[in-house]
Amino acid sequence: MGSTRPQRLLRAVQKNSTRGDPQSVISAIDHFCRHKEWAMNVGDEKGSILDGVVSEVNPSTALELGTYCGYSTVRIARLLPPGSQLITLEFNPAYAAVAKQVIAWAGLQDKVQLVEGPSGDLIPQMKELFGVKSFDLVFIDHWKDRYLADAQLLEECGLLRKGSVLLADNVICPGTPEYLEYVRNSPRYESRYFKSHLEYTQAEDGLEKSVFLG
Ligand SMILES: O=c1[nH]cnc2c(O)c(F)c(-c3ccc(F)cc3)cc12
Ligand SMILES: [Mg+2]
Numbered sequence: 001m002g003s004t005r006p007q008r009l010l011r012a013v014q015k016n017s018t019r020g021d022p023q024s025v026i027s028a029i030d031h032f033c034r035h036k037e038w039a040m041n042v043g044d045e046k047g048s049i050l051d052g053v054v055s056e057v058n059p060s061t062a063l064e065l066g067t068y069c070g071y072s073t074v075r076i077a078r079l080l081p082p083g084s085q086l087i088t089l090e091f092n093p094a095y096a097a098v099a100k101q102v103i104a105w106a107g108l109q110d111k112v113q114l115v116e117g118p119s120g121d122l123i124p125q126m127k128e129l130f131g132v133k134s135f136d137l138v139f140i141d142h143w144k145d146r147y148l149a150d151a152q153l154l155e156e157c158g159l160l161r162k163g164s165v166l167l168a169d170n171v172i173c174p175g176t177p178e179y180l181e182y183v184r185n186s187p188r189y190e191s192r193y194f195k196s197h198l199e200y201t202q203a204e205d206g207l208e209k210s211v212f213l214g
Contacts, residue, residue, distance in 0.1 A: 005037055006069050006098040012036065013102055020107035022078035029071050029102075034200050041071035042141060042169050043199025049207050050139065050167065054079045057165050059136035063126070064088040065119050065150055066142030070099035070106075072169075076139060077108040087113045087130060089122050091142070119146060123153050134161040140179075141169040147179035155188075155212075162214030173198045173205040183210040 003011075012032040017024035030044045042050060054062075054076050062080070067073055067090035077086050090096040096116045103112050113130060115122055119142060126132045138154065140147050147168060154160050171180055171193070183191045191210040198205040 004094060005039055006095055008037065009033075009039055009069050010098045010101055013105055017105070019105055022074050022106040022108060025074050025102065025106045026071065026078075029069070030200075038200055040068060041199055042075070046169065046194075046196045046199060046205065046207055047072070047075050049194045049196060050075055051079060053165065053167050053207075053209060054137065057137045060084045061132055061135050062086045062137040062139070063135045063154075063159075064139045064141065065146070066090065066140070067099045067114060068095050068141075070102035070114075072139060072141060073099060073103055073112055073114075074106045074108060076137075077103070077111045078106070080111050084111065085113060085130070086111055087115065087126065087132070089115050089117065089119045089142070091116070091118050119150050120153065123150060123159065124157050126157070126159060132159065134159050135164055138164070138166045139169070140166060144170060144174050144176045144179075147176045148182055151179065151182070160212040162212065164212040166208075166210040166212065168208045168210070169205075171206055171208045173203055180208060183208060188213050 009032055013025055013028050017028035033039045067088040073088050093116055100114055103109055183189045189210040194207045196206045
C-alpha cells in the first residue's frame with residue numbers, strides 16, 4: 001500500500017520541523033507544497049490574511065470547517081489567547097488522522113478539538129458536545145457546496161452573535177457564488193473581499209470576511 005499525499009506531508013513535517021514549534025510546522029508544510037507536492041492548504045499568502053483576522057478578532061471560541069492536514073488549524077491555534085478553544089470539523093477520516101498528528105507535533109492539541117463527521121450533522125451538536133454559546137470566528141474551508149448551507153445552519157442554531165466573523169476560503173477558486181451572493185446581499189452581514197492567490201500558485205483566489213450583524 002503506497003503512501004497518500006497527506007501522509008507524505010506529515011512525514012515532511014516530522015522531518016523538517018521542530019516538535020512544539022508551530023511556525024516551523026507551517027514553514028515545513030509551505031515548503032513541501034511549493035517544492036514537492038501541491039496540497040489544498042490555505043497557504044502562506046492567504047494564511048497571512050487569516051492570521052490578521054484571527055489576531056483582530058482574538059476569539060475565545062473559534063470553529064473551522066474543513067481541517068484537511070491541519071495547516072490552518074495550526075495557523076489559527078498558535079494565535080489563540082490562553083483558555084480559548086478551536087473546534088475543527090473534518091469529514092474525511094484519513095485527513096483527520098493526519099491532522100491530529102500535525103496538530104500534536106505543533107504542540108497545540110490542548111487548544112484544539114478535532115471532530116470527525118459531516119459539518120451538517122455536527123454543527124447542531126456544538127452546544128451539547130462542547131458547551132459552546134456562540135462562535136467569535138468561523139473559518140470556512142471545507143466543501144464549496146456546503147458553505148451557504150452551513151452558514152445558515154450556524155445562524156439557525158444560534159451559534160452566531162452580533163459581531164461574529166465568518167472568514168471563507170476559495171471564494172474565487174474553486175469558487176462559492178451562492179455563498180458570496182448571500183453574505184454580500186444579506187442585511188445581516190457586512191462583507192469584504194480580500195484579494196489574494198490560490199495557494200502556491202499565481203491564479204486568483206481570495207478570502208471573504210463577513211461580520212454577522214445579529
Ligand atoms: O476542496 C477544497 N476544500 C478546501 N479548500 C480547498 C482549496 O483551498 C483549494 F485550493 C481547492 C482546489 C483544488 C483543486 C484546484 F484545481 C483548485 C483549488 C480545493 C479545496
Ligand atoms: Mg481552501
